[in-house]
Amino acid sequence: MAAWQRPVQSLKGVGSTRAQALARLGIHTAADLLNHFPREHDDRSTLVPIAFLMPGHQQTFQGQIMDVRSSRPKRGMHLTKAVVGDGTGTVHAVWWNQPYRQQSLPIGKQVVMTGKVSKRGHQLQVDVPELEALGAPEHLSNRRIVPVYPLTTGVGQGIMRRAVYEALRCVKRVEDYLPSAIRERHGLVELHEAYQNIHFPSDMVSCEKARQRLAFDELYLMQVALQMARQAYTRRQTGIAHSPHGKTVNALLGALPFRLTQAQQRVIDECWTDMEDTRPMNRLIQGDVGSGKTVVAALAMGKAMDSGYQASLMVPTEILAEQHHENLRPLFTHAGICARLLTGHTGKKERQAIQSGLQSGEVDVLIGTHAVIQETVAFRALSLVVTDEQHRFGVRQRASLVEKGVCPDVLVMTATPIPRTLALTVYGDLDVSMIDQLPPGRKPVRTFWRTEERRPLVYKFVRDQVKQGRQAYVVCPLIFESEHLEVEAATEMAEKLKAGPLHDLSVGLLHGKLPSSDKEHMMRRFREGEVQVLVSTTVVEVGVDVANATVIVIEGADRFGLSQLHQLRGRVARSKYQAYCILIAQPKTAQANERLKAMETISDGFLLAEEDLRLRGPGELLGTRQHGLPPFKLVDFSKDVNLMQATRDEATRLLREDPQLNAPGHQHLNTRIMEVYGTSLGLLSLG
Ligand code: ADP
Ligand code: MG
Numbered sequence: 001m002a003a004w005q006r007p008v009q010s011l012k013g014v015g016s017t018r019a020q021a022l023a024r025l026g027i028h029t030a031a032d033l034l035n036h037f038p039r040e041h042d043d044r045s046t047l048v049p050i051a052f053l054m055p056g057h058q059q060t061f062q063g064q065i066m067d068v069r070s071s072r073p074k075r076g077m078h079l080t081k082a083v084v085g086d087g088t089g090t091v092h093a094v095w096w097n098q099p100y101r102q103q104s105l106p107i108g109k110q111v112v113m114t115g116k117v118s119k120r121g122h123q124l125q126v127d128v129p130e131l132e133a134l135g136a137p138e139h140l141s142n143r144r145i146v147p148v149y150p151l152t153t154g155v156g157q158g159i160m161r162r163a164v165y166e167a168l169r170c171v172k173r174v175e176d177y178l179p180s181a182i183r184e185r186h187g188l189v190e191l192h193e194a195y196q197n198i199h200f201p202s203d204m205v206s207c208e209k210a211r212q213r214l215a216f217d218e219l220y221l222m223q224v225a226l227q228m229a230r231q232a233y234t235r236r237q238t239g240i241a242h243s244p245h246g247k248t249v250n251a252l253l254g255a256l257p258f259r260l261t262q263a264q265q266r267v268i269d270e271c272w273t274d275m276e277d278t279r280p281m282n283r284l285i286q287g288d289v290g291s292g293k294t295v296v297a298a299l300a301m302g303k304a305m306d307s308g309y310q311a312s313l314m315v316p317t318e319i320l321a322e323q324h325h326e327n328l329r330p331l332f333t334h335a336g337i338c339a340r341l342l343t344g345h346t347g348k349k350e351r352q353a354i355q356s357g358l359q360s361g362e363v364d365v366l367i368g369t370h371a372v373i374q375e376t377v378a379f380r381a382l383s384l385v386v387t388d389e390q391h392r393f394g395v396r397q398r399a400s401l402v403e404k405g406v407c408p409d410v411l412v413m414t415a416t417p418i419p420r421t422l423a424l425t426v427y428g429d430l431d432v433s434m435i436d437q438l439p440p441g442r443k444p445v446r447t448f449w450r451t452e453e454r455r456p457l458v459y460k461f462v463r464d465q466v467k468q469g470r471q472a473y474v475v476c477p478l479i480f481e482s483e484h485l486e487v488e489a490a491t492e493m494a495e496k497l498k499a500g501p502l503h504d505l506s507v508g509l510l511h512g513k514l515p516s517s518d519k520e521h522m523m524r525r526f527r528e529g530e531v532q533v534l535v536s537t538t539v540v541e542v543g544v545d546v547a548n549a550t551v552i553v554i555e556g557a558d559r560f561g562l563s564q565l566h567q568l569r570g571r572v573a574r575s576k577y578q579a580y581c582i583l584i585a586q587p588k589t590a591q592a593n594e595r596l597k598a599m600e601t602i603s604d605g606f607l608l609a610e611e612d613l614r615l616r617g618p619g620e621l622l623g624t625r626q627h628g629l630p631p632f633k634l635v636d637f638s639k640d641v642n643l644m645q646a647t648r649d650e651a652t653r654l655l656r657e658d659p660q661l662n663a664p665g666h667q668h669l670n671t672r673i674m675e676v677y678g679t680s681l682g683l684l685s686l687g
Helices: 016-023 032-033 100-104 157-171 180-186 193-201 205-235 247-255 263-277 293-306 318-334 348-360 394-401 422-427 452-467 482-498 516-527 563-572 588-599 605-616 620-624 641-657 664-677
Strands: 040-043 058-071 079-085 088-094 110-120 123-135 145-148 282-287 310-314 338-340 365-368 382-387 409-416 431-435 446-450 471-474 508-512 534-535 549-554 580-584
Touching: 016 157, 040 205, 058 088, 058 100, 079 247, 079 534, 088 110, 100 318, 100 471, 100 620, 145 157, 157 193, 180 282, 180 641, 205 641, 205 664, 247 293, 263 282, 263 409, 263 431, 282 293, 282 338, 293 310, 293 318, 293 382, 293 409, 318 338, 318 365, 338 348, 409 452, 446 452, 446 588, 452 471, 452 549, 482 508, 508 516, 549 563, 549 620, 563 580, 563 588, 563 605, 580 588, 588 605
Parallel strands: 088 123, 282 409, 282 431, 310 365, 310 382, 338 365, 382 409, 446 580, 471 534, 471 549, 508 534, 549 580
Antiparallel strands: 040 145, 058 079, 058 110, 079 088, 110 123
């Protein structure tokens, strides 16, 4: 056990009461304490002569206690006042309701204090200052750059600083786990120096150097852990080696009504190569809305059929499941693939038929929602699991699908692209393919942001488009965490439009609370052109595909994130006609303002993702994956973009040389990874 894994109680000045308080902050060991980083630093290195103290500022000064008095200015209130002088002037230091203060203020004692200065008449005063005796061996709260920590009841700044300071003594005896070659390549300071300077820096430059080193560690340890976990999964399990293409893939290719884009071709080749390997595939396909991910999935599934196996496609909504089933049908039929649809609303008889078909092997492909991961669903030979819009599924849900096959290949697809660097971090355990090209001839959706006053013009525009034979969506605002209110808003909007501005058009309503047969019916009527304007909640966000729709009006657009707006806009991006997206919004924040402007000017989903990252930081993006990893405390995604790639490369290099981290030089690294990731490793491998 490394020296810093000792319990906090064993540190000087930390008894069992304080240890219990620290435990509330998740601090149990000296190492935990050292990794409890200051939320900021306070520069108290300059001592100000008392005569020069400035009211309104927090300042540090030194002086002698000249007098101390206690009084009770009001019932139930106790005031301690000390007069402190340094030859240039005097200042009154005051504390309320701390009668014990008086004992630590012997007259004649030299002290250093820090606090907020104010003026009472002509007299300078400082309220509740932090105080240290001048003769103290180390000044932790004064006369230096002082760390300011997140705290809990029973542990004040002074105690926390002292405890961290004590813990720093242990780290002197800890071997740096980061191999020196890596430190040298990246100009990183040594472990002990890093901890020293992140807490008690001598200047802010060394503090930043310390942050860089420890931020590197955060990312590097995670990368090594993720890659080790994946390695363990792929090595332990022998996957299915699919055969070279046969008649199914060829039939699919022959039946495509278009040529694959270069990007699609590259990505499907990557998938096929993975599938032929015995190593199980664990691949993420990122592609902008409309980039044609579905056909790539279909071609991958075809390969499974050619090798005598089954495949499954899981999507987050019923509408999407039904649509995939519809859209793939002609292609699949042509290639002799039998695909069935399973959702929560599939009838009992149909369900039984599907189940026996899956077991006999008569059904090749199962398309569906969460229903496909139910226990009762069993395949004869499942070799490929595809999930669409994967960010909607948790790791566990995907895991249950994987368990239905004998180590099947896994393909996840997402239309919420994130910048490549970030993808490498978030999906460190997956190979990432990018479909970074749209099919030819796509016109970018023209996007306009309009305020309330111009609503009548917006409806006029919608009518004009419909008169030309096109169709429109009206999407109602996102109401945070209340599907009920969302449904209400959409219903109301549909009524209003029917009664007023769109009274002579056929207006339909779609939301998640409708019985599924009504949903299907409504989607069918919209697809067939019978409904001209579809008012809906955000249920259309994901993947809905009606080529004749050319306008999408998004209400309350300032409430949506960029990627969601882009998804919604993607609904009209698939037509040969010019398409339009109209954002109705009265933004309340500068950031919302910038988001709307970004939507007007940027049409590429990847660029938009970069912008989103810049505007909101990665918290949102990282949060989308319920991976249960420790949070990043020091990585700053606006500064550390290069670190993500660098740490991933270093991790790959390390594991290539020493896959199990057995080499004597890697023993400390191995220990540290187990300390940080030991419990979460098992889950990670499931991608
Ligand atoms: P997404 O990537 O958003 O899931 P889809 O797979 O739904 O996109 O494809 C969007 C539309 O583009 C579909 O109508 C599909 O048939 C069409 N499509 C896909 N690939 C091509 C291509 N290479 N050329 C022309 N159209 C294509
Ligand atoms: Mg799709």
